[in-house]
Amino acid sequence: MAINRLTGTLPRDTFTNLTSLTTFFVGGNLLSGRIPPSIGNASSLTRVDLANNSFSGQIPWLGNLPNIQILSLQSNQLVNDGAGGMDFLASLANSTQLQVFSVAENQLTGKLPSSIGNLSRQLSLLVMNNNFFHGSLPGEISNLVNLTLIAFKHNSLTGTIPPSIGTLPNLQYIFLHENKFSGKVPQSLGNLTYLAEIHLSNNLLEGTIPSSLGNCQSLQLLDLSVNLLNGTIPSNILGIPGLGKVLNLSFNSLSGFVPFELGDLNMVQAIDLASNQLSGDIPVTIGDCSSLLYLDMSRNSFQGSIPNSLDKLKAIEYIDLSSNNLTGNISASLESLKFLQVLNLSRNQLSGEVPKAGIFKNSTVVSLSWNLKLCGEVPDLGLPKCDSHEKNSGGSKLKIVLAATFASVAFIIIVSMLVFWFVRKIDSDLRAVNEEANSLEMYPMYRQHDLKLATQNFSQEYMIGEGSFGSVYKGVFEDGSLAAIKVFKMGQHGASKSFIAECEALRSIRHRNLVKIISSCSAGDFKALVLKFMPNGNLEQLLHPRTEDCEVEKVVDMNQRLKIAQDVALALEYLHHDCETPVVHCDLKPSNVLLDEEMSAHVGDFRLARILLKNSPNAHLSSSVGLKGSTGYMALEYGMGAGVSTRGDVYSFGILILEMFTRKRPIDHLFNGDMDLQKWGSAYVDGDDNGSWRWLLAEQISLSALNPTYPGMILRKHL
The missing domain is CATH 3.30.200.20 (Phosphorylase Kinase; domain 1)
Structure with missing residues (x-):
């Protein structure tokens, strides 16, 4: 019954005689009213999903569900009783098989009781985001030794983060941001060797960043922004090899130099150190962060020049170095950054002529204000023209020397003129040949x-x-x-x-x-x-290998699949929004996603592509033959004669994502009648015992936690 737009309420006696019912899945509908108290009679239930409805009232007593494994009540309007009691937590003490419990995005209030530690020892995901809980986070949570994810984002929790959290051996994701936690970041977090993401932003944490975090060698994301942290940045944190998503330490009171080990983060996509008290030079090793998409080091006290190594960041989309004490010229090498969308160098002490090409041609995305010694010939930037006298004053002495020696060499020049003419002619011919050869080499025919x-x-x-x-x-x-x-x-x-x-x-x-x-x-x-x-073939071959003994997990693991999805989303973002005229691919499917030697994805096969005319979202210039896509991936409205649009590609992208994570083609033999990949995927996420659905939920929570201003995180726009 999932996602069927069901309305109305569930009768009080819905579960009275359903003692053999094992699964009840009505998530994603329009149901309202109270959750029937008779749910406690369905003692055989193992999976219950009431998420994304409009259920209200209190959560009933759940003490008669000994076999429950998954209980998802998130995204409703559930409340506590007048005293803010947590009876529903106490009632789950007998549910010893519980693995996933989510009450996120409701209207629950009150203090979290120590009895939260009495939940099932099998509990893997505990999700209580976006409620109104206050008080401290009980240290007894450390009793839940199998937790892999703990999420209390956007509540009003206070006190210190319990150090006992560092005793949870399997913990991978911590989402405690947007609360009022105080005290220090626990040193004990360094004991969590499987930790992948730490979200502690928007709290009142103080003290230094614990160097023990350098022990978390599986860490991919560290967000400690908007706190009261001080001291220096520990160099060993910058040496974590897998830190490939985000390093966000902005809006604190960190001081000292940025360690040169910053360059070891060659997989990180976003670095945000803004609004601190950092000083010294920006390390030249920043150019070694080859995967970097977003860099913000604004509102600090950095000195010296802008590192020339920035031109090595070929994928960079956003650079903000404003409000520092940077001096020297703006290197023309920044013109070569083809994907750069925002460059803010304002409020520094930069001088000299501003480059004219590349991003500098677009004044709407370049900010150079309050650099009083800059000059240039780009009208839209509002800069004064460079003083030719000032530019040439340094060479005045050289002119005097040249004038004094001119007479002595004039005779030699006259005698050599004839020879020079012949040499120049030969050299010109050779250059023409070389230029032609170079052109052929660049664009081979x-x-x-x-x-x-x-x-x-x-x-x-x-x-x-x-x-x-x-x-x-x-x-x-x-x-x-x-x-x-x-x-x-x-x-x-x-x-x-x-x-x-x-x-x-x-x-x-x-x-x-x-x-x-x-x-x-x-x-x-x-x-x-x-x-x-593309030496690694296409995504179709990896998702559906021909040899029966080849399992896809061994060929392309979950992290690789997410990276491929991000690559495809970036390609669509470019085609739809960054081209001079938008391009609609019209045939996005796994066989058209090719993989290079580093498993980066490249979208190909543009034989059906449409180039949309400006001011006409459905008109196109280039035509194609037959249907606008492939069966199963083609947007439904195309089959009814609708014109092409970017929305059709996004639909195909959604089908592609489902296929990547379920490994089922949209035209699989399983799908007949009313069953299709979307409906089957919902049941798959609910019934997968291999743990993939847990990983997907963790990634979904993680993506929602990222700062939406990071332009590199394009995937969130499409999922």
Whole structure:
């Protein structure tokens, strides 16, 4: 009955005679009223999901559910009694099989009783976010030795974080942000070797950051922002190899230098050190953070120049170094950061001429105010023109020396002029040849003969894929370089239009998560595209391996799948919002998601792509043949004749996500009648005993905890 838009209430006697009922799943409907007290009679229940409805009133006595494993009551309007009692917690003491318990996003109040420690020792996920709990977090929570996730975000809890939390050996996720905790960050957190994420932001924590956190070698995210922390940043925290999501220490009172070990965070995506009292130079090792998307070091006391190593951050989207004491010039190397969307260098002491290219051409995303010694020729930035006298004053002495020696060398210049003319002519000819060669090297041109040699005359042995409009071959060229060669079947109706559409879409788009086009070849009836070779094949092959003894978990684990999903989301974000004219892919599916040597995802196959006309969300320039997508992935409205839109891609992306995490195709033989992948996926999450659903819930909570201002976290816009 899940997600059927059910309305009304559940009768009081709903469960009276259902003593053999094991699963009751009505989450995601429009049900209201009270939860029937008779639920206590259904003693065989193992799974109950009433989440995302409008149930109100008190949570009934649950003491007769000894077999319950999953109990989800989140996102309702449930309350306590007038005294703020927690009888529902005490009633679960006999539920020794309970593994998941969530009452998040209700209207529960009162103090958490010490009896919370009497919950099941099997409890893995305890989620009580977004309520009105106050008082302290009981130390008895350490009795729940199998907890992997504890979430009390956005309550009014006070007192210290109990040090006993550091005795939970399996704890991976801590969500205690947006409360009123005081005291110090417990040193005991360093004992949690499996800890993946720590969210303690928006509290009243004080003291120093415990260096023991450096022992948490599985840590991926550390958010201690908006507290009262002081002291220096421990260097061993910056040496955690897996810290790949977020390091957020902003809005504290941290001081001292930033350790050069910052450069060891080569997987981190966001670093936020804003609004502290940090000083010294910005470490040049920042350029080694090769995965960085977001960097905010504003409102500190950093000195020295802007590190030239910033130009190594090829994926960076956001840089804020404002309100510091930085001096020197703005390096022209920042022009090369193609994905940079925001650059704030205001309120420093920078000087010299401002670069003109790259992001500096867009005054709406560059802030340079209150740098009184800057000058430049970019009108929209409102800078004064650079003083040519001032620029050349340093060379005045050189001019005097040159003038004094000119007479003595004039004769030599005249005698050499004729020779120079001949040399210049020869050199000019050589440069022309070299420029032509370099151009060919940058944009190589291939003949049909070249492609035949690279594929052994398009032999079956070199074929790596085949579709309705063409085949894809692995090409090995004479210099040893590899490429994927897509040869169109020109005898097939619509193949010519498909080739033109794909060229039209690919010629003007460039993104690290799109398949790169190297060249094209068109000779009469032969047409082909030369694309970057992806050694790890496509997502379809990984999700559905052909060999029966190959399990997908061994091929692409859950973390890799989430990273692939993020890559695809970034590609869609670029196509829909960052292109001059939006591009709709129209055929997003696993076989069109290719994987490079580092398992980064690249969206390919633009033969159905539409380029949307400005001011017309449904009109398109490039046409295609047949339906606008593949069965199972195509947006439902397309089948009814609706025009293409970016929403269609987002629908396909949702199906792709479901397939990635359930490993079922949308046209699987399981789906017949009213059953489809979406409905089956809901039941899968409820019934998966392998733990995948726990991981997904943890990731969902984690994503909701991230600061939405991080532009790199695009996935949240699509899930």
